[in-house]
Amino acid sequence: MQYSKKLIDHFTNPRNQGRLDKPSATGIVGNPVCGDLMKIYLDVKDGVINDIKFETLGCASAIATSSMVTELAKGKTLDEAEKITRNDVANALEGLPPIKMHCSNLAADALRKAIAEYREKNK
Amino acid sequence: MTKKKIYLDHGATTPVDKEVLEAMLPYFSEKYGNAASHHFFGKDGCKAVEAARNEAAIFFHANPEEIIFTSGATESNNLAVKGIIKRAKIEGAKPHIITTAFEHHCVLDACGAMQKEGLAEVTFLNPEADGVISVKSVEEAIKPNTVLISVMYVNNEIGTLQPIAAIGAMIKKENASRENKIYFHTDATQAVNYFNCDVDDLGVDMLSMSAHKIYGPKGVGLLYIRKGTLIARIQDGGDHEGGKRAGTLNVPGIVGLGKALELAGKNNKKDAKKIAKLRDRLIDRALAEIPDTFLNGSREFRSPNNANISFRNVEGESLLMLLDMAGIAVSTGSACSSDSLAPSHVLLAIGRKAEEAHGSIRMTLGKNNTEEEIDYTVEKLKESAEKIRKISGQVLDDFYKAKEKGVVEEEHERRH
Numbered sequence: 001m002q003y004s005k006k007l008i009d010h011f012t013n014p015r016n017q018g019r020l021d022k023p024s025a026t027g028i029v030g031n032p033v034c035g036d037l038m039k040i041y042l043d044v045k046d047g048v049i050n051d052i053k054f055e056t057l058g059c060a061s062a063i064a065t066s067s068m069v070t071e072l073a074k075g076k077t078l079d080e081a082e083k084i085t086r087n088d089v090a091n092a093l094e095g096l097p098p099i100k101m102h103c104s105n106l107a108a109d110a111l112r113k114a115i116a117e118y119r120e121k122n123k
Numbered sequence: 124m125t126k127k128k129i130y131l132d133h134g135a136t137t138p139v140d141k142e143v144l145e146a147m148l149p150y151f152s153e154k155y156g157n158a159a160s161h162h163f164f165g166k167d168g169c170k171a172v173e174a175a176r177n178e179a180a181i182f183f184h185a186n187p188e189e190i191i192f193t194s195g196a197t198e199s200n201n202l203a204v205k206g207i208i209k210r211a212k213i214e215g216a217k218p219h220i221i222t223t224a225f226e227h228h229c230v231l232d233a234c235g236a237m238q239k240e241g242l243a244e245v246t247f248l249n250p251e252a253d254g255v256i257s258v259k260s261v262e263e264a265i266k267p268n269t270v271l272i273s274v275m276y277v278n279n280e281i282g283t284l285q286p287i288a289a290i291g292a293m294i295k296k297e298n299a300s301r302e303n304k305i306y307f308h309t310d311a312t313q314a315v316n317y318f319n320c321d322v323d324d325l326g327v328d329m330l331s332m333s334a335h336k337i338y339g340p341k342g343v344g345l346l347y348i349r350k351g352t353l354i355a356r357i358q359d360g361g362d363h364e365g366g367k368r369a370g371t372l373n374v375p376g377i378v379g380l381g382k383a384l385e386l387a388g389k390n391n392k393k394d395a396k397k398i399a400k401l402r403d404r405l406i407d408r409a410l411a412e413i414p415d416t417f418l419n420g421s422r423e424f425r426s427p428n429n430a431n432i433s434f435r436n437v438e439g440e441s442l443l444m445l446l447d448m449a450g451i452a453v454s455t456g457s458a459c460s461s462d463s464l465a466p467s468h469v470l471l472a473i474g475r476k477a478e479e480a481h482g483s484i485r486m487t488l489g490k491n492n493t494e495e496e497i498d499y500t501v502e503k504l505k506e507s508a509e510k511i512r513k514i515s516g517q518v519l520d521d522f523y524k525a526k527e528k529g530v531v532e533e534e535h536e537r538r539h
Contacts, residue, residue, distance in 0.1 A: 011441070011444065012445075012448070014514055017513070017514055018516070019516060019517070028518070028521055028522055028525050030522070032476070032477050032478040032481070032519070032522065033466070033477040035438055035457055035466065035477070035478070035481035036438070037515075037518045037519060037522050038518065039518045039521055039522075055514065055515060055516035055517065055518040055521075056514055056515060056518060057436060057437075057438055057478075057514075057515035057518050057519055058438050058441070058515075059438055059440035059441055059457065060440060060441050060444045062438070063441060063514055
């Protein structure tokens with residue numbers, strides 16, 4: 001499996017890793033059968049992602065895409081963050097091996113799920 | 124300091140022994156004749172091949188004409204399964220194969236192909252939780268139309284030793300009172316280095332192996348076929364290997380295989396003892412010093428070189444990568460390192476949960492590993508597992524809690 005330097009960097013030094021004590025919302029996706037599980041924690045202030053954290057059980061790509069999605073989302077409005085796609089995550093990591101594309105899918109899904117939960121709670 | 128390079132993946136392949144390489148070298152550019160040619164170039168090749176066949180016959184306690192050279196165990200296993208089925212004739216029923224659910228894919232898929240083509244029916248037996256097949260379960264699966272039983276000698280992932288001699292004896296008894304004979308095949312690829320491979324002691328009619336697992340070259344192996352076994356060829360062409368396997372003989376490879384078997388016969392017992400000691404050190408230290416770990420497969424009925432350990436809340440490919448960066452080569456049962464994205468069929472067959480299969484690492488030792496390498500590996504396993512567990516945190520527990528509440532869908536499954 002050929003990984004980019006950027007991916008290896010995010011795998012070995014994940015950004016925004018951990019939990020938030022009082023998150024505004026969380027999103028958990030994945031399935032132990034596939035081997036990847038991810039949970040995103042959001043702290044939202046005035047419609048902006050003020051802080052974001054993640055916990056991920058998964059392969060190097062799953063960890064790197066989790067880390068990257070938090071970097072891409074941090075500081076963005078919910079409307080902006082919602083538009084982050086799997087390709088955005090993969091591109092920001094300078095590409096993923098084709099078979100690993102689902103890992104970036106998972107990261108963007110977890111973010112969207114957390115945003116959806118926030119909106120549901122704050123209707 | 125130069126980067127460490129510790130090889131703990133001898134189950135995947137082994138380095139070619141220097142003596143083996145030296146024996147092979149003349150057969151590339153000097154003695155390059157086709158072993159089937161009748162001039163003196165060909166005779167050099169033919170002589171070398173027959174000498175290797177003799178070495179193999181000695182090692183397996185067989186007759187030289189019962190040794191068929193192939194391109195490796197995958198081909199040998201395909202030939203054994205498909206060759207028997209294509210020759211089998213049963214009145215009013217399809218021939219029946221009994222094999223195990225945790226065979227190497229080449230056996231599973233060869234049996235599966237026969238089933239799909241409508242040529243055979245297949246029973247896949249599950250091993251016990253300790254990764255050992257019970258003789259009784261094999262016996263109970265026998266039917267009047269059974270023609271082939273194929274059970275591996277040592278499992279390639281979890282290293283468990285199967286009771287081949289006991290199954291062989293049971294089949295021999297069974298055969299004494301049946302109309303159609305049951306042939307017994309074993310894939311001995313992972314066993315040749317460490318266990319008795321006398322085909323009469325084992326009671327097998329066919330035995331497969333590969334040279335590259337025993338410090339020989341890649342791309343060559345053999346199938347032992349007991350005299351009188353009715354088997355069709357599966358590859359058409361020339362009349363090589365007594366008509367059982369067409370294709371120009373890989374003379375340098377076969378020479379290497381012969382040499383590797385000769386060396387294995389000489390050194391096996393000594394090497395096995397040394398390797399088992401290192402394996403025990405690795406297993407004992409890892410299980411004692413790293414929390415939430417467990418061994419996959421029987422501790423007692425186990426190859427001297429195999430340590431297969433699962434780490435809770437760790438995904439195997441991540442662990443493999445951190446070890447790789449630290450200069451340690453291992454393999455994993457995680458789906459993420461395979462092209463199929465499916466967790467190890469072997470670990471699932473012994474009843475492991477998917478996440479336990481994903482969190483497994485296979486370390487297979489060889490004759491050149493040292494105690495210092497094992498100790499370094501334990502330290503790196505400890506560090507790496509800790510790092511990965513920090514990243515995974517509580518997510519697995521959270522997932523199960525959320526699942527209980529019904530707030531996670533199994534949406535992720537859709538992608539397969």
